Amino acid sequence: EVLLAESGGGLVQPGGSLRLSCAASGFTVNNNYMSWVRQAPGKGLEWVSVIYSDGDTYYADSVKGRFTISRDSSRNTLYLQMNTLRAEDTAIYYCAREPRRLGVYGVMAYWGQGTLVTVSS
Amino acid sequence: EIVMTQSPATLSVSPGERVTLSCRASQSVSTNLAWYQHKPGQAPRLLIYGASTTATDIPARFSGSGSGTEFTLTISSLQSDDFAVYYCQHYNNWRAFGQGTKVEIK
Numbered sequence: 001e002v003l004l005a006e007s008g009g010g011l012v013q014p015g016g017s018l019r020l021s022c023a024a025s026g027f028t029v030n031n032n033y034m035s036w037v038r039q040a041p042g043k044g045l046e047w048v049s050v051i052y053s054d055g056d057t058y059y060a061d062s063v064k065g066r067f068t069i070s071r072d073s074s075r076n077t078l079y080l081q082m083n084t085l086r087a088e089d090t091a092i093y094y095c096a097r098e099p100r101r102l103g104v105y106g107v108m109a110y111w112g113q114g115t116l117v118t119v120s121s
Numbered sequence: 122e123i124v125m126t127q128s129p130a131t132l133s134v135s136p137g138e139r140v141t142l143s144c145r146a147s148q149s150v151s152t153n154l155a156w157y158q159h160k161p162g163q164a165p166r167l168l169i170y171g172a173s174t175t176a177t178d179i180p181a182r183f184s185g186s187g188s189g190t191e192f193t194l195t196i197s198s199l200q201s202d203d204f205a206v207y208y209c210q211h212y213n214n215w216r217a218f219g220q221g222t223k224v225e226i227k
Contacts, residue, residue, distance in 0.1 A: 032156070
């Protein structure tokens with residue numbers, strides 16, 4: 001069974017940093033495309049970042065240069081390092097697995113329950 | 122950057138009714154389009170991918186259609202469990218969600 005469990009959320013001051021974790025079971029993170037998606041209070045889903053199985057990484061413009069996606073094969077865990085946090089980064093952060101579907105990647109078939117990040121003084 | 126636009130923003134529906142949600146892409150995404158259901162406090166749930174392929178364990182009342190820039194999600198007979206927010210998402214070389222359509226009880 002595929003399971004994803006996010007952790008690491010919490011209250012942080014503007015300008016601060018936080019590292020989110022997404023522990024995976026039932027599959028190997030390194031062999032998959034993995035994304036982070038967030039939902040700000042009262043808003044819709046926003047894609048944040050993706051890491052490909054070959055290690056390439058991509059980011060939404062809103063977080064480029066501040067957030068870093070990575071993974072640890074020994075822990076089978078995905079990470080999101082968030083620096084220079086702003087109030088507008090306040091959101092529930094979800095990790096998602098993107099198995100190949102119909103020959104392409106990008107379909108978020110498996111999701112964690114999310115972890116809440118609040119940026120406030 | 123491809124922008125996804127969903128309509129309407131909110132839909133008030135009675136159980137048993139047929140529901141049609143729309144999603145438009147600012148440029149062609151071929152059939153690289155997925156639909157998700159999202160309820161408060163829960164993880165989003167994949168319904169449709171490839172514009173029209175139903176995901177595993179999704180009831181047959183959910184169906185998707187379209188290609189290029191115009192897409193539709195149809196719920197043939199709305200059940201009480203279907204009241205939620207629905208998002209379309211393209212994955213044509215990138216990823217982006219629409220702003221969502223809330224399906225609420227009339």
